[in-house]
Amino acid sequence: MSRAIDVLHLGRDRVICAYELDGLVVDPGPTSCVDTLIDRLGRTVPRALLLTHIHLDHAGASGVLCRRYPKLEVYVHEKGAPHLVDPGRLLQSAAQLYGDDMDELWGEVAPVPEARVRPLSGGERVEGFRVAYTPGHAWHHVCYLHEDSGDAYVGDMAGVRIPPYRHTVAPTPPPDIDVEAWLDSLHTIAAWNPQSLRLTHFGHVTDVADHLHRIRSALIEAADSARLDGEERFVARIEDGLREATDPATVESYEQAAPPDQLYQGLNRYWRKKAR
Numbered sequence: 001m002s003r004a005i006d007v008l009h010l011g012r013d014r015v016i017c018a019y020e021l022d023g024l025v026v027d028p029g030p031t032s033c034v035d036t037l038i039d040r041l042g043r044t045v046p047r048a049l050l051l052t053h054i055h056l057d058h059a060g061a062s063g064v065l066c067r068r069y070p071k072l073e074v075y076v077h078e079k080g081a082p083h084l085v086d087p088g089r090l091l092q093s094a095a096q097l098y099g100d101d102m103d104e105l106w107g108e109v110a111p112v113p114e115a116r117v118r119p120l121s122g123g124e125r126v127e128g129f130r131v132a133y134t135p136g137h138a139w140h141h142v143c144y145l146h147e148d149s150g151d152a153y154v155g156d157m158a159g160v161r162i163p164p165y166r167h168t169v170a171p172t173p174p175p176d177i178d179v180e181a182w183l184d185s186l187h188t189i190a191a192w193n194p195q196s197l198r199l200t201h202f203g204h205v206t207d208v209a210d211h212l213h214r215i216r217s218a219l220i221e222a223a224d225s226a227r228l229d230g231e232e233r234f235v236a237r238i239e240d241g242l243r244e245a246t247d248p249a250t251v252e253s254y255e256q257a258a259p260p261d262q263l264y265q266g267l268n269r270y271w272r273k274k275a276r
């Protein structure tokens with residue numbers, strides 16, 4: 001059984017969840033939360049990070065953790081690996097979204113020494129996990145199936161949902177969103193027949209088939225809305241949906257994990273690319 005660690009992003013609960021299992025950490029979160037992570041790891045000295053992808057809310061602390069734990073290895077898709085070693089372009093791309101808030105949101109993004117990186121292509125088995133290449137949210141996204149338990153660690157692929165609520169939002173920030181690839185990746189996850197899904201945002205869900213249906217629907221509906229409605233109505237629709245389905249504190253957690261204006265920007269970029 002893995003441990004779910006709420007790293008309390010900006011002091012808020014239920015935004016970013018790291019998982020620890022036998023000294024492996026799936027998506028450690030950003031450096032701005034790394035003290036909470038280390039504190040909650042207690043005596044556990046992590047031996048490897050399993051990154052689903054390199055977005056800063058999932059993997060920003062990787063370099064800082066390598067500095068702290070000299071033997072730590074970092075599994076990541078081969079397309080993401082160069083940007084861990086040299087985070088320049090990753091930071092540039094993130095700065096376009098977050099501007100002056102970068103430091104407060106994510107903290108230091110230290111490079112990961114190349115010798116610690118274990119590149120993945122999908123299809124392999126590592127550390128008791130099956131790895132699948134799952135593009136759609138990011139071109140370098142992978143998911144991990146823990147073979148003994150049947151738990152699937154799915155990063156952002158299965159959306160943002162804060163149980164006990166069922167409301168599910170598709171996290172679609174720029175620049176990599178590809179709706180078709182995402183739907184395909186959801187089928188890859190479904191074909192594993194996992195017994196649970198471990199979401200980064202936030203926690204685990206066991207109604208796997210229903211949940212996968214919800215994220216597919218949420219993704220398709222959001223894509224249609226981005227194409228037809230324009231930003232203002234798109235954002236209002238997301239916000240109304242959250243307000244109707246959850247409670248005010250939980251709305252804050254959803255929106256911190258998936259800011260509605262960014263969801264629009266990512267889908268708008270997808271449609272513009274498609275039209276070319």
Ligand SMILES: [Zn+2]
Nearest residue numbers: 053055137156
């Ligand atoms: Zn992401």
